[in-house]
Amino acid sequence: MDVRLEPAAAPGFRFAGVAAGLRNEPGRKDLGVIAADSAAAAAGVFTTNRVKAAPVLIAQERVRRGRLRAVGVNSGSANCFTGKLGLKLALDSTAALAEALGCKPELVAPCSTGVIGQPYDLARYREGIAAAVAALNPGGLEDFASAIMTTDTHPKVASARLRLGGKEVTFAGCAKGAGMLEPKMATMLAFVMTDAAVSPAILRAAVRDALPRSFNAITVDGDMSTNDTLLLMASGAAGNRPLEGRELGRFNAAVAEISAALARELVRDGEGATKLVTVEVRGARNAADADRVARQIANSPLVKTAFFGCDPNFGRILMAVGKAGVAIDLDRIEVAMGGIKLASRGALHTEALAAAAQRMRDREFTLTVDLKLGKGAARILTCDLSYGYVKINAEYTT
């Protein structure tokens, strides 16, 4: 399957993104709507942060029933730590969208992203909803993706087509998130739509399958948002026959691939990021060990500043490996940067450092750590820690 970083029309869905004045930045799109022509099968996963925003609490409950007609997303305010008024704000927001679409509020999921601790203006939201619903169209995915951005430098969309159940099926997704990003359950905000005819149960299984290989396998700064949400919706407009066996596997793989493409775009646009680094750990005693090692490396400020400095700093990588607390054998461990071996059999290959430093000038490369103790493997995408990250986060004031 060929995933393209382009929007696509997923039959049965329409999209819009409008400037509702929620951010006090004239002309900046800040309200997005996804609407299905009729109630779509839906599944979702949400942040595991103990602090959950009001829209997360509501969306979580509604998506459990397996059907959604629409999603309303605002940027600028996370509607988190806003108490009972925040819950009411999220409920009133979905009611406004439900009324405009002529459906029950229970079929509408709210999402918010932005500053924590402050609500947004409901009157402006309602006016924005009227404008957004009027603007809804099958080709509006990129407008929607633009409306949900915060510190993102560009909208992230992805799409793919494949034959399933006797029909051509489309997958179209988008995501946002550039900081406060180490989703443990889902990323900041991500939406994947398909016209496939599948049940909510199939969607839930597809999400479970896709997560470890996509949104749960990335990190920008090890911080986890209070609003992380992934929604997967299927309109059924493709009219395919029921999916079973191998075709079900291909459906799951498609969801995983489009999720992985979106997750990759999030890290590529990580706050201040100049490099996209795949941290690949193998040879661990088990997958959990490999995951711990990969996350320690991918989140170490010392390793990430070394990425920024194009410094094949083996010592920092080894420090991070040891910090993970899993079984290692220094005489066996092998470390390679962009395919160039930095260390093996207990010795550092100093003669390879210059070439590795050169390789690190690439915009993307892979750091491989082979513990040579077993078959456990893990892969985490990360980015470098640059002056840009400090600038964005020291100057972005609530």
Added chain:
Amino acid sequence: MDVRLEPAAAPGFRFAGVAAGLRNEPGRKDLGVIAADSAAAAAGVFTTNRVKAAPVLIAQERVRRGRLRAVGVNSGSANCFTGKLGLKLALDSTAALAEALGCKPELVAPCSTGVIGQPYDLARYREGIAAAVAALNPGGLEDFASAIMTTDTHPKVASARLRLGGKEVTFAGCAKGAGMLEPKMATMLAFVMTDAAVSPAILRAAVRDALPRSFNAITVDGDMSTNDTLLLMASGAAGNRPLEGRELGRFNAAVAEISAALARELVRDGEGATKLVTVEVRGARNAADADRVARQIANSPLVKTAFFGCDPNFGRILMAVGKAGVAIDLDRIEVAMGGIKLASRGALHTEALAAAAQRMRDREFTLTVDLKLGKGAARILTCDLSYGYVKINAEYTT
């Protein structure tokens, strides 16, 4: 007890720091020696990183016997990931120092700090030992503290005097470490000497008591070194009577206070740090919960960049609290920055933000989080994440 950030002579100990040419920086001190006039009672704690440097492995074994005559410390090379040759190098180094002092090698502890994966030059080390032993003097603590620095901007020393067991007893300590710093067992390198007459068992208890309140309560970047070492040595030169009961308590308190003063100096000199922030968590269900919350806050890149930007960013603090995964109640949590309340009873005090931002311009302030659920409390010292941290670590090349 009054802890001063000044060197002091601890009777029974002599110190030296010399330029041995180990770092290829002419004139830069890179070899330090602590020598007791006769075998001193000793206790130590070492890194819990699974990767341990050769000198850590040897010092750990030797200090277990409870007596040390001397410590030899080089900077520039961590002598870590150096295999059997590294172990031999550490053993040969202690043998050289033992020979110069006329004692058994088993009474000498080695320490190294610097780049991982490369040994240092033994011939230069031996020449340096000769010069250092010739230079040993009771007033040499600051020279020693200078010789063990890496990215530290200045030597860190502390001292105190108090009456114990009928005699005036001196405590003198020093430490180094500015990055790769979240000791879980001890900091990078720290040494505390006293002329008190106490047993190794008393020293071990004093170290256990001091750690949670000093070196284990600080973080610069959440990264843990492979060479962390804390050694506590007592010469007995004060000639005090055996310490018991309340006096033993005062001895332990003195060790804890001098350790805390050194730990504080390490964070104050954290790589690129412009601010020293005390993160104080109370009202947690238990101490472990409080510690987890405090560490999540103290290590969050988003919180630390907000410190740098003097931004009382409540949302990021709340995000870090929620990420700790412990019990919280959003309607009860109280957060104050430098004594100015940012949030309580489920609401953000937006009117307080300007004053809090002003308070954050101070070089030192306290961030207080009260979960209001129980009596668990924890305190972690941290610093901000600045352009300077990125600069130091992107440009410091192995």
